[in-house]
Amino acid sequence: MKTIEDETLPTKEECAGSLKNILDALYVLNGKWKMALILSLVQSPKRFGEIQKEIKGISPKVLAKELKDLELNDxxxxxxxxxxxxxxxxxxxxxxxxxxxxxxxxxxxxxxHREKIKESMRK
Structure with a gap:
C-alpha cells in the first residue's frame, strides 16, 4: 500500500473488491425509498397506509413494489x-x-451536505 501524509491508500485489488461490494449493496438498496422504508420499519411495525402517511411523496404503486423488493431481500x-x-x-x-x-x-x-449546500448558496 502507498501512503500519502499518513493516509493509507488501498491497492488496486482492494479498490476492485470494495467497488464490487459497494455495487452489490447499491443494487439491493437502490432507489429513493428503500432506506427510508427500512428506517421507518426499524422504528416500529406498520400497516401499508401508516407507511404511506409517514413517507411523504411515495405513490401506492411504488410503495407496494419497494415493499416486495425489500421482502425478497429479507x-x-x-x-x-x-x-x-x-x-x-x-x-x-x-x-x-x-x-x-x-x-x-x-x-x-x-x-x-445540506449545510455545505446552504453555505455555498450564501456566497
Whole structure:
C-alpha cells in the first residue's frame, strides 16, 4: 500500500473488491425509498397506509413494489393476519438492523451536505 501524509491508500485489488461490494449493496438498496422504508420499519411495525402517511411523496404503486423488493431481500417481513378485512403488518427483520451504522453515517453525511449546500448558496 502507498501512503500519502499518513493516509493509507488501498491497492488496486482492494479498490476492485470494495467497488464490487459497494455495487452489490447499491443494487439491493437502490432507489429513493428503500432506506427510508427500512428506517421507518426499524422504528416500529406498520400497516401499508401508516407507511404511506409517514413517507411523504411515495405513490401506492411504488410503495407496494419497494415493499416486495425489500421482502425478497429479507429486509422486511410481511405478516398477514386472517381478520375481516385481512390485516397486513410490515416489520423490519434482524437483517435490516445490520444497516444501523450505514443509516447513521448516511444521516450524518446528509446533514453535512445540506449545510455545505446552504453555505455555498450564501456566497
Amino acid at each position: 429486509f422486511i417481513k410481511r405478516n398477514v393476519f386472517p381478520t375481516t378485512p385481512v390485516s397486513i403488518i410490515y416489520e423490519a427483520t434482524d437483517y435490516s438492523r445490520t444497516l444501523k451504522s450505514v443509516i447513521r453515517e448516511l444521516s450524518i453525511w446528509g446533514e453535512q
